[in-house]
Amino acid sequence: MPYALGIDVGGTFTDAVASDGAGRIVSAKTPTTPPNREAGVLRAIEELAAELGIGFGELLSRTDYIAHGTTAxxxxxxxxRVADVGLIATKGHRDAIYIMNAEGRTLGRSAHEVQDTLRQRKPEPLIPKYRALEVTERIDHAGQVLVPLDEDEVRRVARELVDQGVEAIAVSLLWSFKNGAHERRIRELVHEIAPDLYVTLSSEVSPRIREFARTSTTIMNAQVGPRLRTYLAPLRKQLEAGGLTGPLLVMQSEGGTITADRAPEHAITTVGSVLSGGVIGGLRLAGQLGHRNVITTDVGGTTxxxxxxxxxxxxxxxGSVVNQYPINAATIRVHTIGSGGGALASVDAGGNLxxxxxxxxxxPGPACYGNGGTRPTNTDANLVLGILSERGLLGGRKRLRMDLAREAIREHVAEPLGLTVEEAAIAIHEVQNAQAADLLRRAVVQAGYDPRDFVAYAFGGAGPAHCAGYCQDLGVREVVVPLGPVASAFSAYGLAASDVVVSAELSDPSSFPVGPAVFEAHYGRLEAELQRALDRQQVKFHDVTVQRELDLRYSMQVTELATAVPDTKFxxxxxxxxxxRFEEQYERINGSGAGYREAGVQAITYRVRAKASLGFPVQLPEVPRAASADPDEALVGQRSVCLDSQLGFVRTPVYDYARLRAGHELTGPAIVEVPTTVVVVPAGVTGRVDRLGNLVLGYQ
Structure with a gap:
């Protein structure tokens, strides 16, 4: 029987899922192994094989594909920690990445930080100026050549960069998004001098108007491409040596995969790969449960x-922003903060936690892991509060040290704040919930939606321990904790269930609306480009769907809204x-009546996205049903747990998830123990096991 594997390499843990497509899914969780992360990947696959009762080589030989998400x-x-990159730009325009379009001080900053003008700073340059060189050429706004490319100058500039020892070269010319011929010729000339040098072109990576964002995207692609190639190539060889005959696929920010041999060429699209896996997993689960509107929440070890x-x-x-630099790569919109299970707790100079x-x-991990960590984390606080047991996780293979957790909290939080260790621990727990709730409000409300119209999904190693707290004030109808065979490896499940996705775009600024001939020309060209990209994947697809969209804005505005384009005849x-559609979306975000078509509308960038199904049915299986709603058969004891600073420690029933069945109902306070996580059901909250083994929390 064939398998599909999903591998999610996070900052703390590497999660893995294997599905046979017939309803059997197993998961594994192992520590990530920096700097040689491939070792952790192979170990996770070994654990999957053990769960399936077969050998490592047999699992790989029977695997149709591996979908891999990486934080690399x-x-x-x-x-x-990036490659040394050189830039080749149009003469007179290399300083675009240093001027930063006058937005470098504010890009990616919160509203509060933007208002604090005295603390605004530009980020460090992506590359030093001596590695940003220029060549003579000019193409105009219509894509016509005005000044031919000076090829002798290109050879001289390329030689200078190679002599400087660069590992990659980014090429970003002024109007290359209209005509990439000069950029392609530069790559040919560079490869005459250094045949194996990594060269990336803005016309291929980011064919959008706006020179600064396009250039920064191209440079960052060159910075991570060689490293990604260095990581993926040996990993693929080790997997193939172990018996893998199917493709190794790499998740992209936009929620789909590409083959590992193509991924380094478009490395910038993998920046949000592990962020996307959880959303895609949520999408697949929502399809099984019939949910249309979902907030996915993932609390991992780091974020x-x-x-x-x-x-x-x-x-x-x-697009997105990293280190105050824009990235022109379509992405699933994922909001993130550094507030995971391994988040470090500290007291600042002002006495704030x-x-x-x-x-x-x-x-070294949390202090309670006993691996040398001495600073307190959210995990240490949960151990002190009784949420976690000293038996630990991973079926008791990772025991936790209460003495080390208490000492870390005492030294770094309790004594500086004049609190007991227990008071400090509940303060850490409540700060975690408050930070998560604030992020959710921004993610939902600022996008123009009402949280009461949504169901929340909570996963990740620490998500189930906190979800009832951070969702309580949002007004969501219910919280679904995906358990069953995926538990805290839910993002890896999303990877295994993902499609192959490729996209293409072109910028052609003009007044809108335009006639059907323009639509046919642009989307015809883009869809032909997509077909070529799919053919290069060398993967057999089950079916392909194409989505069109267009970035629109009101005249004189500086930002656009991506707007869906009908898939019918133009x-x-x-x-x-x-x-x-544009105005409906604009008013949902900015308020009723905010639209003003009379100002004029401009079309900026046309885009298409192809989703190609691999035809592998990765769905969660149904679980046996209980004879009654009474969960006492799963009760394994009680322990003293503190879930509320006002209530303090309360004797709380503890349930073994392995003994729960569909239809069982819990009343909080309660703790449900799963091998890789725990679910907290506070007082005033009920828990119900659904037909897929998920624990559904509801507020009384």
């Missing part, structure tokens, strides 16, 4: 992530239909 790209950018599914589709964004964004990560009425 985003971590490299955030931490500055808290929140995404939205509206009317059965994830909310997308045309802080949690995150720094994390204990996999090494007519004279198509433009008006798109305008209606």
């Amino acid at each position: 790209s985003i971590n490299a950018l955030v931490q500055g 808290f992530l929140a995404g939205l599914i509206v009317d059965g589709e994830p909310i997308m964004a045309p 802080r949690l995150g964004p720094q994390s204990a990560e996999a090494v 007519t004279e009425r198509t433009g008006e239909e798109i305008l209606d």
Whole structure:
């Protein structure tokens, strides 16, 4: 029987899921192994094989494909551990990345930080100026060549960069998004000098108007591409040596995969790969449960992530910001803060308790792990509060040290604040819930939606322990904790269930609406480009769907809204239909009556996205049904647990999830223990096991 595997390499843990497509799913969780993360991947697959009762080689030989999400790209950018890159730009325009379009001080900053003008700073340059060189050429706004490319100058500049020891070259010319011929010729000339050098072109990575964002995207692609290639190539070889004959696929920010041999060329699209897995998993689960509007919440070891599914589709964004630099790569809109299970708790100079964004990560980990960590984390607080047992997780294989957790909290939080260890622990727990709730409000309300219209899904190693707290004030109808065979490996389940996704776009600024001939020309070109991209994947697809969209804005505005374009035949009425969709979306975000069509509307960027199904049915199986709603058969004891600073420690029943069945109902306070996580059911909350084994929390 064939299998599909999903591998989610996080900052703290590597999660893995295997599905046979016939209803059997198993999962595994192992520590991430930096800097050689491939070792953790192989170990996770070994554990999957053990769960299935077969050998490592047999599992790989029977695997149709592996879908892999990795933090390698985003971590490299955030931490500055990137390749040395040179830039080749049009003469007179290399300084675009240093001027930063006059927005470098505010990009990616919160409203509060933007208002604090005295503390605003530009980020460090992506590359030093001596590695940003120029060549003579000019293409105009219509894509016509005005000044031919000076090829001798290109050879001289390329030689200078190679002599400087760069590992990659980014090429971003002024009007290349209209005509990429000069960029393609530069790559040919560079490869005459250095045949194996990584060269990336803005016309291929980011064919959008706006020079600064396009150039920063291209440079960052060059910074992470060589490292991603260095990671994926040996991993693929080890997997193939172990027996894998199917493709190794890599998750992208926009919620779909591409083959590992193509991923380094478009490395920037993998920056949000592990962020997308949970949303795609939520999308698949929502399809089984019949939910149309879902808030996905993922509390891992390092971060808290929140995404939205509206009317059965994830909310997308045309780009993102990392280190105050824009990235032109379509992405599932995921809001994130550094507030996971390993978030470090500290007291600042003003006597305020802080949690995150720094994390204990996999090494050394929380103090209670006993791996050398001495600073307190959210996990240490949960142990002191009785939420976690000293038996620990992973079926008791990872025992937790209460003495080390208490000492870390005492030294770094309790004594500086004049609190007992228990008071400090509940303060850490409540700060975690408050930070998560604040992020959810921003994610939902600022996008123009009412939380009461949504169901929340809570997953990740620490999500089930906190979800009842951080969702309580939002007004959501219920919280679904995906358990069963996926438990805290839910993002890996999303990877295994994902499609292959490729996209293409082009910028052609013009007044809107336009006629059907323009639509046919642009979308015809883009869809042909998509077909070529799908053919290059060399994967057999079950079916392919294409989605069209168009970035629109009111005249004189500086930001656009991505607007869905009908998939029907283009007519004279198509433009008006798109305008209606644009204004409906604009008013939902900015308020009723905010639209003003009389100001004029501009079309900026046309985009298409193809989703290609691999035809593997990765669905959660149903679980046996209980004879009655009474869960006493799953009760394994009681322990003293503190879930509320006002109530203090309360004797709380503890249930073994393995003994729960569909239809069982719990009344809080209660703790449900799962091998890789725990679910907290506070007082005033009920829990019901649904037909898929999920625990559904409801507020009384």
